[in-house]
Amino acid sequence: MRGLLARFVITCLAGQAASFTAPLAASGLLDYVGQCVPFARAASGIEIYGDAWTWWEQAGGRYDRGHRPREGSVIVFAKTGRLPLGHVAVVSRVVEQRVLMLTHANWSRQNGERGHAEQDVTLYDVSPHNDWSQVKVWYRDNDGLGGGIYPVKGFIYGGHPSKQLTARNPDYVGALIDAYAPR
Structure with missing residues (x-):
C-alpha cells in the first residue's frame, strides 16, 4: 500500500510540475498566466528558484550581477509590505538612461x-542617484505609471x-x- 501511495504522490507532483511549466512552452511566452518567478525564469533563461526577493542573493557566485540594466537581464524587486514575495521581471529594452x-x-x-x-512595460528609475x-x-489599471515607488x-x-x-x-x-509627462 505504501508503494502505491508513493507512486500516486510522485505521479501527482509530476503532473503538477508539468502543468506548472507547460503554459510557457505550450502556447508562447505572452500567453502565460501565473506567478512572476516561473515566467522570469522561462523568459530569461536564468535558472533560479524560490521567492522573487531571494533571487538576488541566490545569484551571487552563479551569475553576474549589477546595477545597470541590460536587455535580457532580470531585475529583482526587494521584499516590501506591498510586495511580500518581491517581484522579478526581465528587461526587454533599454530606452534611455532612466527608462x-x-x-x-x-x-x-x-x-x-x-x-x-x-510585454514592453515602462519602468522609470526614480532613485536620487540614478x-x-x-x-x-x-x-x-492606471494606464500609466503607478503611484508606488519600489x-x-x-x-x-x-x-x-x-x-x-x-x-x-x-x-x-x-x-x-509614460516616464516624463505629468498625469
Missing part, C-alpha cells in the same frame, strides 16, 4: 485578474533570453511619455 521596458507576469490586472504576462535602486512601474536590489545577467521578450516595434516614445 527601460520590461516584460513580466503577475503585475497589473487584466479582465479583473492578476497573473497575465505583459542607480536603479528605486523605480516606478507602468500599471495597466526598491530594487539590482539586475542579474547571463541567461539566454527568449526572442519573445520585446515587440517587433516597441513604443519608445510612449515609454518616454
Whole structure:
C-alpha cells in the first residue's frame, strides 16, 4: 500500500510540475498566466528558484550581477509590505538612461485578474542617484505609471533570453511619455 501511495504522490507532483511549466512552452511566452518567478525564469533563461526577493542573493557566485540594466537581464524587486514575495521581471529594452521596458507576469490586472504576462512595460528609475535602486512601474489599471515607488536590489545577467521578450516595434516614445509627462 505504501508503494502505491508513493507512486500516486510522485505521479501527482509530476503532473503538477508539468502543468506548472507547460503554459510557457505550450502556447508562447505572452500567453502565460501565473506567478512572476516561473515566467522570469522561462523568459530569461536564468535558472533560479524560490521567492522573487531571494533571487538576488541566490545569484551571487552563479551569475553576474549589477546595477545597470541590460536587455535580457532580470531585475529583482526587494521584499516590501506591498510586495511580500518581491517581484522579478526581465528587461526587454533599454530606452534611455532612466527608462527601460520590461516584460513580466503577475503585475497589473487584466479582465479583473492578476497573473497575465505583459510585454514592453515602462519602468522609470526614480532613485536620487540614478542607480536603479528605486523605480516606478507602468500599471495597466492606471494606464500609466503607478503611484508606488519600489526598491530594487539590482539586475542579474547571463541567461539566454527568449526572442519573445520585446515587440517587433516597441513604443519608445510612449515609454518616454509614460516616464516624463505629468498625469
